[in-house]
Amino acid sequence: MDEQAVEFARAYERETGKRPLRDEPLSRHASFRIGGPADLFVETSSPSELMAAVLMARAAGVRYRVIGGGFNLLFDDDGYRGLMIRNAARGLKLQTGTGTIEAASAAAIDDLTRGAAERGWGGLEFLAGIPGTLGGAVYGNAGAFGRAMCDVLVEANLLTPEGAEVRVGPGSLEFAYRHSRLKTSSDILLSASVRLLPASSEAVRAAMDESLALRARRHPPRATAYPGSFFKNPVLPDGCKQAAGFLLEQSGARGLRVGGASVFQGHCNFIINDAGASARDVLALAAEMKRRVLEKYGIALEEEVIFVPASA
Ligand SMILES: Cc1cc2nc3c(=O)[nH]c(=O)nc-3n(C[C@H](O)[C@H](O)[C@H](O)COP(=O)(O)OP(=O)(O)OC[C@H]3O[C@@H](n4cnc5c(N)ncnc54)[C@H](O)[C@@H]3O)c2cc1C
Known part of the structure; x- marks a missing residue:
């Protein structure tokens, strides 16, 4: 040290x-x-x-x-x-007057969706089942089923690299598909508020259960060591998104393995650590998956999972 x-x-x-x-x-x-x-x-x-x-x-x-x-x-x-x-700074405050929920950046997404539902508020059902914190979700503009954090964020309270605390609206966060300005600016999210919609608890719970059931069918079993989808879905020249899992499957990625890392049999956009994988195994496997898709389709897949190198 x-x-x-x-x-x-x-x-x-x-x-x-x-x-x-x-x-x-x-x-x-x-x-x-x-x-x-x-x-x-x-x-x-x-x-x-x-x-x-x-x-x-x-x-x-x-x-x-x-x-x-x-x-x-x-x-x-x-x-x-x-x-x-x-x-690990958790904590939520529901503002029924304004229909928003204000939360510390380490509030679990799960606590946000459930907390709102229990009090008769919806609008966050699409986030049900996405693990992690509000900070991670804003950083990567997390989402599912065609919606993302950018659709519900009202205000973010940031710590700038200069040490100032500033409040900004979604417009200044440069949200795009799995992207926000936090990825390039080194700002830290301290807290944020998100918009809710009035709804009956039963209706919200039913919508959340539906998303959770869909996830349970697509994703590996709960105890599996993996970080969600490995690659982003590429956007084609006509503006349409193509499922990375489909491209990978068609390129023969199913079941590929390097060391302790393998492509999940049930869905080719998941790399799982099923035998004591190293980061080196995962990176080599990901490179081979990308190579196959590039060769077959001419499409360069981009990682959704973030590699954190040991040194700058
Ligand atoms: C089973 C499973 C299912 C998943 N499904 C989805 C899905 O449907 N949709 C989806 O979008 N993602 C999905 N993911 C990925 C993951 O849940 C999301 O990316 C989530 O938002 C990560 O949150 P986190 O708190 O774990 O962030 P981390 O993984 O801890 O960090 C992610 C990045 O955010 C940065 N960061 C974290 N907190 C802050 C902060 N306060 N301020 C600034 N930067 C910060 C970190 O430096 C890092 O670069 C899934 C993952 C798993 C394991």
């Missing part, structure tokens, strides 16, 4: 009373169950603690990254040189 990291660890403990973990295996923090040790690891349990960790890392010149549930990540076999900040 370098001097800056040691300085951060001391300052963080002094300020918060919490000692950062050293060499924490990142495989414990990713649904893929892959990843070596992070030099330093902290879990923050409030937006102010999250802010303090980010600002102190910046002040000490320590490389850092904020993660939520780890449901969309592939960590490096060599881990992470720097500080991994796991955001």
Whole structure:
């Protein structure tokens, strides 16, 4: 660990009373169950603690990254040189007057959809079953069934790289398919509010159950180690989206394997870790899948899952 990291660890403990973990295996923090040790690891349990960790890392010149549930990540076999900040600041506030729900960035998407449904509000049914936090969902504009976070986000409270707290509307987040400005700006989402629609709890629950049933049919069994769809669905020159799973299937990807990573038999856009896979196995398998689709269709698939390299 370098001097800056040691300085951060001391300052963080002094300020918060919490000692950062050293060499924490990142495989414990990713649904893929892959990843070596992070030099330093902290879990923050409030937006102010999250802010303090980010600002102190910046002040000490320590490389850092904020993660939520780890449901969309592939960590490096060599881990992470720097500080991994796991955001665990939960909490929701339903504003019945304005029909919005305000939530801390580590609120689980599942708590948002269920919390709204229990109080007779809908509009978030399409998010049912997407694991992870609000922060991860805004970062990647998560969605399903033709809708995404960009359709429901009202306001985001961001921590800028300069340390300022700013409130912005969806227009300034440059949302696109599985993309937001957070991917390029290094802003951190502290909290956000999303729009709800009045609905009966029964109707919302029925719609959520329908989405969950559809997911259960498409996805691998619950205990499987994987991070959801591996590739984005490519947009063709005519503007239509093509299912990456279909292209991969037609290119002979079903059942391909490299080491401990394989293409799920039931759906070719899922890479699963079914035998102690390394990140290197996954990257080699993904490269072969991309190569086949490029060769057969001339389409370059892009990863939806985010690879976090050990060093910058
Ligand atoms: C079984 C399964 C099903 C899935 N289905 C879907 C689906 O239908 N649709 C879909 O879109 N995705 C799906 N996913 C992927 C995943 O659930 C989403 O991408 C989710 O939004 C990730 O949230 P997270 O908190 O786990 O983010 P993480 O994986 O922890 O992080 C993702 C990225 O967000 C950044 N980030 C996290 N929090 C913040 C923050 N507060 N501020 C700034 N940046 C932040 C991280 O640095 C990282 O780059 C699925 C995954 C699984 C395992």
